[in-house]
Amino acid sequence: MSSLPTVEDLRLVEALARHGSLGAAGRELLISQPAASNRLAALERRIGERLFDRDTTGARPTPAGRALAVEAAHVLEHLEAIFDRARAAARGGSITAGTFASLASWVFPALGDLLGEVTVHQVADHGDRLVEWVGEGSLDVAFVAIANQMRLPATVTALPVARDRPAVLLPEGVRLGSGRKPFAGLDVVAYTYDTSTATLHRRISELGGRPRRAATAETAVRMGRLLGCPIVLPRGLGVSYAEPGEEISPMTIPGRLTLFMVTRRPVPPELSAAVAGLAARLGLEPASDSSRPGEEM
Template sequence: MLNLERLRTLDALARHGSVSGAADGLHVTTSAVSQQLAKLEREVGQQLVAKNGRGVRLTDAGQLLADHAARILSQVELAQADIEAQRGQVVGEVRLAGFPTAARGLFPEVVTMLRASHPELCVRTSELEPEYGIRQVIRGDMDLAVVLDWNNKRLPVPGGLATAALLDDAADVAMPAGHPLATRAEVGLEDFADEDWVSWPEGEFCYEWLVFTLRSKGVEPRIAHLAGEHHTQLALIAAGLGVCVTPRLGRGPVPDGVALVPVRQPMLRHIYAVWRTDADRRPSIRAAVDALREVGRAVGI
């Protein structure tokens, strides 16, 4: 009979594309992955993995078995969800991912709430950008991810995922305190057509949103500085090096020398949770979603 843990290792290799990636996803060493794959090859009597340059690739037999492994593991997860649902107890482990300001603005209170309400539940969290969080949920490396899209640009969510709205987060324009528009009651992004912009790194969803939004207003953005952390962005603004859009969730203290002005037509980040539909009945998932909703309602901006 095929060993489930070895099938899980093969599935991780197929999903991550490398032995090191599979090891990271499974939280084991690369040698442990290699040993499990070697045992699985002996078990089935066929070569499943072949060298490919400095890495490895699945053979035809390996890909065939990996496809079966993905379906088997999905069925195992469904069985686990059904058993947990029948038992009705929130136990075991739940792994949460969230983009940085959600991790900072939601997770501390969510984890504290879950620990108090469900002491037998182990909660683990990771900080991941939305697209990576979704990918990790699909792979099975995370149970739930907190992600976002904007009111004028949606984040693609693949099939097979369930979603729950948590809160809408407004954003302001941050500018040096001495900026001519710093005392305005509200501003439009087009008011900063000739300014240097501080943005999230290229390739991230929020960077693409900023460029898309500015161009939709007839502004070709002059992005001078890239920073993933909002605190770094605001430090650059305080130094007089540009302007930026700064959401309110998880923003924390604003440094001296920075003025925040609301946008004339409010820009909202829609923040929501995603998880695999085959895990939907797991009490641990439901408890995590409920805690996220409660904290989201409390901090909704």
């Protein structure tokens, strides 16, 4: 028996993680509950680890099960797009590009416009996973802000594309104080797309604010509007989210973020040509190869 999981194995693990029930997973996959249970048991024997804790209330993934479900979803997504990629290649080329959720609606349209006839297959996930997938070859390019804050696979290269800085978005009616502590007495919702969250929160506290963390840029903006408080986030995102009546404060928060393009070596020529115009399309300052970790926030 092959030690590799089958597509049916991956579909079962992914469906079971979503539904939390062998019966529900089996119905989605058009197999009986006993058949689903037997397949899962056989897979666990092959792996040598328990993947789901099962009782009368349902099935809950173990740490091994959660890890396998994430990988299964990634592999299945890749498989489902194989025919589309083959058709796109026949018509004029395609690439698979990834970025994190807060930048997806910003980066993908700009990249697609710059690449013209090349079809862009889009993937949104955490930056470290995207870089890993570029290294293994299942992703052509990733746009992330942590390339200089992690160990890169030996097969990839990271090129700085654009720079940004933290800014303060003020919902309508929100005002800052004056002096050295403009956030005094205020909750401040904060989001950044690199690993400098703790540093950003410390700086907000030094300015008198009570930092509140947000998981994504959109979450930060919605929280700030709901709570009626300042929002600290990368300036480019702040400008893109600002609505009439809202403003970007002129106050400065120290720090710098760099957006990197991560590809396998050598950089594909179509990406080399397109990346030169990406910063302008995003409304950001172009970056240079002189970017260093010490310059970041």
